[in-house]
Amino acid sequence: MRTTLDIPLDLILEAMRITNAKTKSEAIRTALELLILQEKRKKLITFKGKVDLNINLDRLRKRK
Numbered sequence: 151m152r153t154t155l156d157i158p159l160d161l162i163l164e165a166m167r168i169t170n171a172k173t174k175s176e177a178i179r180t181a182l183e184l185l186i187l188q189e190k191r192k193k194l195i196t197f198k199g200k201v202d203l204n205i206n207l208d209r210l211r212k213r214k
Contacts, residue, residue, distance in 0.1 A: 155178075162174050171177035207213075 157178075162177060165171065165177040165181055166174065169177055169180045171180055
């Protein structure tokens with residue numbers, strides 16, 4: 151999908167340098183993927199200590 155964006159060139163160039171992206175599109179795609187992963191992790195962290203899985207790893211792995 152083609153979209154016209156007004157992004158400062160210095161941000162694009164730094165993103166390309168940091169991610170080793172060869173094109174602007176690749177740098178932006180990588181940045182968006184990383185942003186999405188970061189936000190999903192933040193949401194998962196809110197569950198820390200709140201979910202009781204009650205898993206017995208020895209029984210699960212069929213250990214005695």
